[in-house]
Amino acid sequence: MTAAASASADAAGPEPALRVVVVNGSPSEQSKTMGLVDVVLDTLAKLLTIESSRIDVYRLGTGFTGAVEREDVTAEVEAELRLAEQADLLIAATPVFRGSYPGMFKHFFDLVDQYALANKPVLLAATGGGEHHALMLEHALRPLFGFFQALTVPVAIFASSGDFDGTLLLNPRVHGRIQIALADVADLLRARATGTHAPPGE
Amino acid sequence: MAFEIGIMTFGEVTKDPVTGALPSPRQRVRETIELARVADQVGLDVFGVGEHHRTDFVGSAPTILLAAAAEQTENIRLTSSVTVLGSEDPVRVWEQFATIDLLSAGRAEIIAGRGSYTESFPLFGYSLQDYADLFREKLDLLLKIREQNPLTWSGRFRAPLVEADIAPRADGDTIPIWVGVGGSPASAISTGRLGLPMALALLLGPITLHEQTVELYRLSAAEAGHDADALPISINAHGYVGRTSQQARDVMYPYFAQGMMENNHQRGEGFRISRPAFDAQASPGAGLLVGSSQEVIDKLLAYHERYGLNRAIIQMGFGGMPQKEHLAAIERLGTEVAPVVRREVAVRVGQPA
Numbered sequence: 397m398t399a400a401a402s403a404s405a406d407a408a409g410p411e412p413a414l415r416v417v418v419v420n421g422s423p424s425e426q427s428k429t430m431g432l433v434d435v436v437l438d439t440l441a442k443l444l445t446i447e448s449s450r451i452d453v454y455r456l457g458t459g460f461t462g463a464v465e466r467e468d469v470t471a472e473v474e475a476e477l478r479l480a481e482q483a484d485l486l487i488a489a490t491p492v493f494r495g496s497y498p499g500m501f502k503h504f505f506d507l508v509d510q511y512a513l514a515n516k517p518v519l520l521a522a523t524g525g526g527e528h529h530a531l532m533l534e535h536a537l538r539p540l541f542g543f544f545q546a547l548t549v550p551v552a553i554f555a556s557s558g559d560f561d562g563t564l565l566l567n568p569r570v571h572g573r574i575q576i577a578l579a580d581v582a583d584l585l586r587a588r589a590t591g592t593h594a595p596p597g598e
Numbered sequence: 599m600a601f602e603i604g605i606m607t608f609g610e611v612t613k614d615p616v617t618g619a620l621p622s623p624r625q626r627v628r629e630t631i632e633l634a635r636v637a638d639q640v641g642l643d644v645f646g647v648g649e650h651h652r653t654d655f656v657g658s659a660p661t662i663l664l665a666a667a668a669e670q671t672e673n674i675r676l677t678s679s680v681t682v683l684g685s686e687d688p689v690r691v692w693e694q695f696a697t698i699d700l701l702s703a704g705r706a707e708i709i710a711g712r713g714s715y716t717e718s719f720p721l722f723g724y725s726l727q728d729y730a731d732l733f734r735e736k737l738d739l740l741l742k743i744r745e746q747n748p749l750t751w752s753g754r755f756r757a758p759l760v761e762a763d764i765a766p767r768a769d770g771d772t773i774p775i776w777v778g779v780g781g782s783p784a785s786a787i788s789t790g791r792l793g794l795p796m797a798l799a800l801l802l803g804p805i806t807l808h809e810q811t812v813e814l815y816r817l818s819a820a821e822a823g824h825d826a827d828a829l830p831i832s833i834n835a836h837g838y839v840g841r842t843s844q845q846a847r848d849v850m851y852p853y854f855a856q857g858m859m860e861n862n863h864q865r866g867e868g869f870r871i872s873r874p875a876f877d878a879q880a881s882p883g884a885g886l887l888v889g890s891s892q893e894v895i896d897k898l899l900a901y902h903e904r905y906g907l908n909r910a911i912i913q914m915g916f917g918g919m920p921q922k923e924h925l926a927a928i929e930r931l932g933t934e935v936a937p938v939v940r941r942e943v944a945v946r947v948g949q950p951a
Contacts, residue, residue: 426727558782562730566784568814 413591416440416448417483421490421501423454428523431563432555432570433489436521439574443582447591451476453504461500466507477504481512484588485519486546488537492524496536505540513544517581517588520552523560530554551577599830601902601943602909603936604644605637605928606679606834609656609663612918615856621918626656627663629921634667636925638674640932645671646679646709646834646911651717654860661694668702676702679834679911680711680778680797684732685718687756688740689764695773696766704769709797709834710737711778712785728755734788737777741792744772776832779811786811790818795830797911800885801862805900807885812905832909833901836916837887839894839930846889849923850914851876857917887912891934898939902946 416437422429430450437448453460459470469477480486490497518541520533533552541548553574559567578585609630613620621629634645645667647660657663664676676698681691691708699706712733719726735753742751743764752758776797777789789796796815798808812831820826836854840846851873859868871879879886887894887910901907912931915924 559784560730561734561784561788564784566787568787568817569783 411445411586412589413445413447414440414585414589415482415484415591416446416487417480417485418448418450418487418489419480419501419504420450420452420454421488421498422452422523423498423500424491426563427491428555428557428560428563428565429489429491429521431560431565432521432523432553433487435565435571436487436489436519436553436574436578439571439578440585443578444586444589445591449479451480451504453498453500456504460507461503463507466509469507473507477507477509480504481509483516484590485517485585486513487519487521488541489521490523490537492522492529492532495529496532497522497540502540505544508544510544513541513546516544516546517549517585518544518546519549519577521554522552523555523557525557527556529556549577549581551580553577599908600949601907601940602643602675602832603898603931603939604642604646604675604677604909604911605633605931606644606646606648606677606911606913607633607657607915608648608650608913610857610915610918611654611656612853612856612860614918614920615852623656627666629924630656630663631666631670632921633915633924633928634674634676635670636928637932638671640929640936642674642928642932642936644675644677644707644909644911646677648679649682649713649718650715651721652715661698664698664706665701668698668705671702671705673705675705675707677707677776677911678709680709680713682713682715682718683710683736683740684712684729685722685724686736688736688743689759689762691740692743692764693766696768699769699773700766702769706769707774707776708740709776709778710740711797711799712780714780714799724755731755737792740775741794744768744775776830778834779815781808781811783811783814786815787818790815790820790824790826790829791822793819793822793824793829795832797832797834797909798905800833800835802879803885805883805885805897805904809904827906830908831905832911833905833907834911834913835885835887836914837894837912838914838919839887839891839927839935840889841930843890843893846893846927847877847880849927850888850919853915853917853919855917860917891930891938894931894935895938895942898935899942902939902943 418433456473460473463469490501520537522533555570559570611626637645647657647663649660651658660678695706695708748761748763749759776795778797779785780799816826819829838846838850855871858871880888887897914927
């Protein structure tokens with residue numbers, strides 16, 4: 397929805413930026429899920445040059461919710477779908493609702509082209525009320541991207557309500573897990589980066 | 599600091615599951631003050647009153663009960679357990695506790711908590727959506743009020759203060775402010791970063807349940823530049839000191855089960871903790887501080903060893919324990935348990951008892 401700022405650890409080389417697109421499944425303005433993603437993006441920006449943008453599925457409006465087929469969506473929603481389809485790295489981030497990801501989040505991926513995510517790096521992240529929701533990532537979210545034949549990052553990231561003060565992620569164990577998840581695939585992501593380098597001074 | 603042992607109550611107005619009698623609120627407020635008086639007489643260190651805004655508790659205004667207790671006690675420290683700070687005005691909280699501090703010659707303390715019961719938020723016009731921000735901001739204000747007077751301060755949730763004169767001031771140098779933590783890692787980390795003492799609430803589960811919480815608390819305190827080892831930790835836990843191991847369990851069980859039934863819901867309603875499940879929670883590896891004096895001594899020392907505790911506050915009347923049994927347990931805690939635990943801890947940490 398929002399094309400946003402770039403970030404870079406050391407704007408030294410002319411390396412291309414990794415175009416990261418976050419698909420946000422949270423309905424909340426103040427969202428723990430996005431608090432978690434903020435840490436992922438900050439950590440990623442320390443490893444390589446990134447450009448990030450975010451799609452809030454709950455804010456896409458009736459041009460999205462009223463669409464049954466891809467051809468039904470409005471031009472604005474079409475642009476958001478393409479943004480996701482053309483990402484170098486997709487971050488699929490969602491709260492756990494009723495034992496799974498929200499229907500609105502699924503509806504977005506129901507409209508994504510069947511082959512658009514094939515071999516595309518996808519990082520899975522979720523928040524839940526307690527630790528007992530953690531395996532939703534493996535039992536519900538990863539199979540969704542299995543359908544797309546996407547290249548899911550091996551380590552999925554989960555945080556519980558108790559790990560946050562408001563929307564600020566405090567638990568160092570989760571920070572550590574994010575570092576592990578990203579370090580595993582840093583080289584691969586660097587090779588996949590297609591974005592133009594961030595302009596100097598930014 | 600010397601190891602401190604105290605008691606706390608929610609001022610339950612609960613139908614006795616054994617006799618069927620429902621005590622009157624008037625009787626319960628008098629009994630609450632009597633608990634404080636007896637706890638003081640038997641040499642306990644702390645008396646706490648919890649805040650609950652429901653007809654089955656007389657603790658909606660804990661400061662008033664603590665003020666009454668101040669008049670009937672000599673040495674015991676008087677604390678909220680806890681003050682639900684997110685739905686309070688920190689200026690008023692300070693004024694009330696500072697007044698108790700004067701009445702009691704410096705014995706007032708505050709445990710500021712987010713609150714595990716949420717009735718107070720709609721009651722005072724706050725939104726639970728702001729739960730975390732409310733607590734953070736109000737704790738910040740309360741700490742600043744303690745630090746300086748007059749005070750200039752502004753925040754999101756109340757009118758700004760400009761050179762505000764907030765009185766009275768503490769009787770002595772300060773009023774201790776602890777933060778109540780229910781065991782979530784983020785609460786422990788926030789509290790550690792602020793360098794504030796942590797009052798860790800325990801309910802059920804293994805005695806090791808909060809090892810990670812305490813570890814994160816000390817790590818965060820150290821990272822923020824505080825002397826982590828000097829920061830006090832307290833546990834607030836349920837228990838009962840009986841004549842014998844068996845008598846303690848037999849007395850505590852029906853009331854504790856009643857309290858759980860009325861306060862801990864699954865599928866929207868209370869559930870009965872079975873006697874075997876209760877007995878399991880009373881075993882040496884589990885958290886409940888129930889048993890003979892010797893058992894409670896052993897478990898408090900086990901807690902001390904595991905968490906490096908400085909204080910334990912035990913709630914022995916949960917679920918409407920009759921006053922007679924409650925007072926008997928307080929007497930055992932003060933005369934049989936506390937002296938031994940204080941002495942043993944002093945030996946461990948190399949201090950004079």
